[in-house]
Amino acid sequence: MVCAMKTTRLTFIGAGNMARSLIGGLVADGWDPACISVSDPDTEQLSALSSRFQVNTDTNNHTVTEDAEVVVLAVKPQVIRDVALDLADLIQKQQPLLISIAAGIRATDLQRWLGGSCALVRCMPNTAALVQSSATALWHNENVTEEQTDLAETILRAVGLALWVESEDLMDTVTALSGSGPAYFLLVMEALQEAGQVLGLPETTAKLLSLQTAFGAAKMALESSEDAAILRQRVTSPGGTTEKALEILENGGLRALFSDALNAARERSRELADQFGAE
Ligand SMILES: NC(=O)c1ccc[n+]([C@@H]2O[C@H](COP(=O)([O-])OP(=O)(O)OC[C@H]3O[C@@H](n4cnc5c(N)ncnc54)[C@H](OP(=O)(O)O)[C@@H]3O)[C@@H](O)[C@H]2O)c1
Incomplete structure (x- = not known):
């Protein structure tokens, strides 16, 4: 099970601080870098990531999403709407597990932009993810399978502690406690x-x-x-x-x-x- 997970095709949209920390943790945990893809408009960020971790990179969000089993939305909350609208058709066709780390973006809004329901995990890491010591809370919607919850937890555990909360409302409390x-x-x-x-x-x-x-x-x-x-x-x-x-x-x-x-x-x-x- 664990080995199968580590060859799951995983894509990051956004190659900033959080994506970098997660990728670093995942590769250190034995996730196959050949199964990790990252997109970002900034080619310098991408080449730094590919030379450090040997992951696949592209400036096109579609290219990296096409065969992904898990898509981590690691962009700022201000741009996530445009990213989701742009990827909606592909996401609806592919039906990957979506993991949003964007602070304060609710599942209903994200699914509306993504053109319908999808298997969605929201999570709230904190800045200590940069030193693999985050306290992260996760919440999943009703479309997420048990195998996908295990996957999401494995991914977030790469940067520290990962705990589930039962209701999405509690994510605001989590933001107040461990996020800030x-x-x-x-x-x-x-x-x-x-x-x-x-x-x-x-x-x-x-x-x-x-x-x-x-x-x-x-x-x-x-x-x-x-x-x-x-x-x-x-x-x-x-x-x-x-x-x-x-x-x-x-x-x-x-x-x-x-x-x-x-x-x-x-x-x-x-x-x-x-x-x-x-x-
Ligand atoms: N950092 C934290 O402590 C922390 C804690 C909890 C949650 N989060 C959440 O994690 C998410 C990422 O935060 P971060 O600190 O990693 O931000 P970040 O360093 O700014 O990374 C975001 C990356 O996304 C890129 N990007 C912008 N537009 C894009 C697009 N259309 N397609 C693909 N990539 C695009 C940005 O490129 P440009 O720089 O060129 O715009 C940047 O490299 C945010 O939603 C934030 O709320 C962060």
């Missing part, structure tokens, strides 16, 4: 570094201590079967330094702030989906 999430943690790391510097640490020392602490906490939580809350309680001795600091963060409303932040991001995700899907 790397920036929240980067802000925390930035704030810790600044506070350390104010208290006298040299810039590089404060920066590295902050980053490695974030990495260590995430690694510890991922490798443990305990909830983050339990792990936190374990490292918070009564009357100690951590307790003092956490008291300030809790009393300052950190949890409410995150709740408001996620609500605002989810709302914005919905607005953008309405805007992109309007035509």
